Amino acid sequence: MATQPDVKAPDADDAFREEVRQFLAANFPPELKGKGNALASVEGPAQESDAQRKWREAMGERGWGTPTWPREYGGGGLPRRQARILDEEMGRVGAYNPIGGMGVMMFGPTLLEYGSEAQKKEHIPPICRGEIRWCQGYSEPNAGSDLANLQTFAEDKGDHYLVNGQKTWTSGGQWADKCFAIVRTDKSDKHRGISFLLMDMDAPGVEVRPIQMISGMSPFCETFFTDVKVPKENLVGEEGQGWTIGKRLLQHERTNLSGGGSLARMMGASLSDLAKKYVETDDSGAIADRVLRDRIADFEIRWNAFLLTARRAVEESKAAGGVSEISSVLKKLGTKLGQERAELMIEIMGFQGLGWEGEGFSEAELAGVRAWLFGKATTIYGGSTEIQNNIIAKRVLGMLDHQ
Amino acid sequence: MAVLNEEQEMLRDMAREWATNESPVAAFRKIRASGDPEAFDRDAYGAMAQMGWSGIIVPEEHGGSDFGWLSAGLVVEELGKTLTASPLIATTLAAAAIVLGGSDEQKAKWLPRLASGETIGTLAIDEGPRHDPAKLSASVSGGKLSGTKAFVHEAHGADLFVVAAADGLYLVEKGDGVSLATRKLTDQRSHAEITFDGAPADKLENGGDSLLDDVLDRARILTACEMLGMAQAVFDMTLDYLKQRVQFNQVLATFQALQHRMADLFGDLAMMRSAVEGGLQALDIGVGASRAAIIAKAEANRALHLISREGIQLHGGIGMTDEYDAGFYLKRARVLEAIWGSTPYLRDRFAGASGY
Numbered sequence: 001m002a003t004q005p006d007v008k009a010p011d012a013d014d015a016f017r018e019e020v021r022q023f024l025a026a027n028f029p030p031e032l033k034g035k036g037n038a039l040a041s042v043e044g045p046a047q048e049s050d051a052q053r054k055w056r057e058a059m060g061e062r063g064w065g066t067p068t069w070p071r072e073y074g075g076g077g078l079p080r081r082q083a084r085i086l087d088e089e090m091g092r093v094g095a096y097n098p099i100g101g102m103g104v105m106m107f108g109p110t111l112l113e114y115g116s117e118a119q120k121k122e123h124i125p126p127i128c129r130g131e132i133r134w135c136q137g138y139s140e141p142n143a144g145s146d147l148a149n150l151q152t153f154a155e156d157k158g159d160h161y162l163v164n165g166q167k168t169w170t171s172g173g174q175w176a177d178k179c180f181a182i183v184r185t186d187k188s189d190k191h192r193g194i195s196f197l198l199m200d201m202d203a204p205g206v207e208v209r210p211i212q213m214i215s216g217m218s219p220f221c222e223t224f225f226t227d228v229k230v231p232k233e234n235l236v237g238e239e240g241q242g243w244t245i246g247k248r249l250l251q252h253e254r255t256n257l258s259g260g261g262s263l264a265r266m267m268g269a270s271l272s273d274l275a276k277k278y279v280e281t282d283d284s285g286a287i288a289d290r291v292l293r294d295r296i297a298d299f300e301i302r303w304n305a306f307l308l309t310a311r312r313a314v315e316e317s318k319a320a321g322g323v324s325e326i327s328s329v330l331k332k333l334g335t336k337l338g339q340e341r342a343e344l345m346i347e348i349m350g351f352q353g354l355g356w357e358g359e360g361f362s363e364a365e366l367a368g369v370r371a372w373l374f375g376k377a378t379t380i381y382g383g384s385t386e387i388q389n390n391i392i393a394k395r396v397l398g399m400l401d402h403q
Numbered sequence: 404m405a406v407l408n409e410e411q412e413m414l415r416d417m418a419r420e421w422a423t424n425e426s427p428v429a430a431f432r433k434i435r436a437s438g439d440p441e442a443f444d445r446d447a448y449g450a451m452a453q454m455g456w457s458g459i460i461v462p463e464e465h466g467g468s469d470f471g472w473l474s475a476g477l478v479v480e481e482l483g484k485t486l487t488a489s490p491l492i493a494t495t496l497a498a499a500a501i502v503l504g505g506s507d508e509q510k511a512k513w514l515p516r517l518a519s520g521e522t523i524g525t526l527a528i529d530e531g532p533r534h535d536p537a538k539l540s541a542s543v544s545g546g547k548l549s550g551t552k553a554f555v556h557e558a559h560g561a562d563l564f565v566v567a568a569a570d571g572l573y574l575v576e577k578g579d580g581v582s583l584a585t586r587k588l589t590d591q592r593s594h595a596e597i598t599f600d601g602a603p604a605d606k607l608e609n610g611g612d613s614l615l616d617d618v619l620d621r622a623r624i625l626t627a628c629e630m631l632g633m634a635q636a637v638f639d640m641t642l643d644y645l646k647q648r649v650q651f652n653q654v655l656a657t658f659q660a661l662q663h664r665m666a667d668l669f670g671d672l673a674m675m676r677s678a679v680e681g682g683l684q685a686l687d688i689g690v691g692a693s694r695a696a697i698i699a700k701a702e703a704n705r706a707l708h709l710i711s712r713e714g715i716q717l718h719g720g721i722g723m724t725d726e727y728d729a730g731f732y733l734k735r736a737r738v739l740e741a742i743w744g745s746t747p748y749l750r751d752r753f754a755g756a757s758g759y
Binding site: 272275276281285286287293294296297298300301302304305306308309311312315316319326329332333386388389390392393394396397398399400401 | 750
């Protein structure tokens with residue numbers, strides 16, 4: 001039910017499907033089947049095996065890791081319909097997209113819209129090939145939800161900016177090559193004093209400290225900038241345009257954070273399969289605990305409605321052109337449902353679903369616990385649920401600010 | 404809102420304009436005040452039929468337009484917004500039963516009449532206060548049907564009943580062997596217990612073993628469309644009210660506590676719309692309709708329940724008055740939640756169909 005076939009596929013699509021099948025047969029190493037890691041962006045880069053590298057390079061070569069991006073910058077140049085075929089065919093053989101991260105999800109689409117020709121030529125192709133990791137320099141200790149209240153200052157030094165300040169919650173900062181950041185270039189204007197700047201993480205003066213989280217993982221960092229020199233050509237758009245560009249990027253972020261619920265996907269088994277394994281079933285194979293069964297069905301129905309909503313948003317925004325107004329709704333709903341699912345999952349498993357480390361727990365059980373804890377961040381980062389509610393109330397529903 | 408083609412956009416706009424101008428909630432008030440047990444305006448239904456709405460899912464060769472379920476749903480949603488009282492859904496479902504299960508002769512006899520609005524049809528399925536199509540005792544012997552059907556919607560105006568007996572679906576005409584006892588429900592529409600006592604019955608022989616289920620899928624989805632319109636209307640009227648009402652020298656809409664509740668309801672409404680439109684599209688494509696119907700009706704039940712309750716609360720005292728419209732939606736909502744599957748029933752069915 002989650003996806004519906006097109007009523008009639010044009011012949012070109014059949015030809016494309018055949019092309020994808022041949023490509024996968026020739027390039028996808030069978031030993032990687034089902035090995036896609038949805039947690040990769042928060043777990044950091046594992047040692048890349050030869051097979052993984054070859055698969056990434058093959059996909060990067062075609063631009064199929066970023067299938068709908070323009071061909072001239074290294075993307076696949078595919079219409080959305082064919083991108084879906086690619087997705088379907090990869091799913092069919094257990095293949096995964098080896099190219100991802102914030103460069104793909106947030107920065108790339110924003111740079112394609114606002115970047116100069118030279119910036120696109122420089123930065124987009126390495127993203128399409130999965131060669132460069134980007135991190136996001138947005139949040140600051142005193143500017144979390146009040147994002148525009150940022151203090152990191154970029155002083156105009158003629159041919160370059162001199163950047164001083166601190167960012168926090170820099171996801172994957174310790175593994176990133178580059179950072180897209182919003183910084184203050186004018187202290188006299190809260191919103192128009194913000195600019196969008198690209199920085200090298202290995203530049204002198206950049207220091208990264210991972211923060212230990214309740215899940216035990218450290219994907220988030222504090223990032224300090226001390227007299228960091230950033231060339232002027234790394235300014236995206238005009239000076240002072242950073243708030244506009246930054247907000248656009250946040251729309252992409254929201255859409256991706258909610259899209260299909262990567263958190264839920266990485267938990268693997270369906271809730272009902274888990275329940276059948278950990279809770280008794282009756283003679284007919286139904287979950288014997290009827291209350292639990294009812295709650296799982298309640299969740300699954302709403303989850304399906306959410307997936308349909310995500311699909312509808314894509315179709316509507318494609319028809320209307322541009323990112324849908326509904327991105328705040330998707331972020332809010334998707335993250336809430338993901339958390340609900342994780343809570344239900346550990347409840348189903350009982351103590352077996354609360355293991356921290358060591359003996360007596362399967363890898364999946366331990367991963368589930370970490371994912372449940374890490375998942376608490378989803379309603380806080382990328383604009384908390386409360387911020388999304390403000391956006392929906394004010395921008396979509398037209399409810400006014402206090403007068 | 405699903406992406407529509409030009410034809411569908413015109414149909415929706417026409418339905419919206421007609422409902423707003425010709426059939427506002429005031430029209431329902433008039434029907435309620437009249438106490439007419441049929442509880443709909445025959446002239447208004449005639450106008451709907453004239454515009455082709457009663458024949459949207461009927462094939463062209465039988466006098467319909469064959470515009471599909473998404474189109475039918477668009478019209479029903481618009482009518483749901485203004486609580487338009489009519490047997491449009493019931494007649495469409497009766498027609499659907501005949502399209503799916505009727506012989507050529509039955510189709511030729513009934514579909515043109517249902518499509519033109521000349522004949523009003525309805526479904527008579529359940530025999531108790533809760534939807535349970537697995538338990539049916541009505542039976543047919545020698546072409547005569549006997550049994551009792553509870554809470555049959557649009558019963559008073561109907562000329563033709565699609566009746567579920569233990570061994571299949573039958574067409575029964577109003578007349579000998581059919582008697583009605585009114586059951587006035589909170590929505591003030593037509594509901595009745597019908598006793599069939601050896602009424603002449605004509606079996607729908609085609610459509611296979613799943614005929615009843617297939618008809619019920621359509622019943623669930625089309626009812627969910629009315630509920631979607633109602634939920635949208637309550638949401639819109641509540642939002643308008645919050646934007647106008649001043650308390651503590653401030654417009655209520657500026658209070659964050661209320662803004663976040665409206666944002667929550669907006670999310671629920673979005674999920675409900677996706678589920679309902681997904682159901683309609685599944686019917687048109689012919690894939691996964693049974694599962695899509697459960698999802699559509701379950702989401703409609705859940706979201707409308709919530710929105711109809713919050714609609715009263717957010718209006719405050721005025722929402723409690725009969726003079727204001729919000730209460731009508733609450734009362735109709737509960738009736739539609741109960742019809743063709745309550746929320747627990749649908750969850751049980753979803754779990755069963757999913758193999759757990």
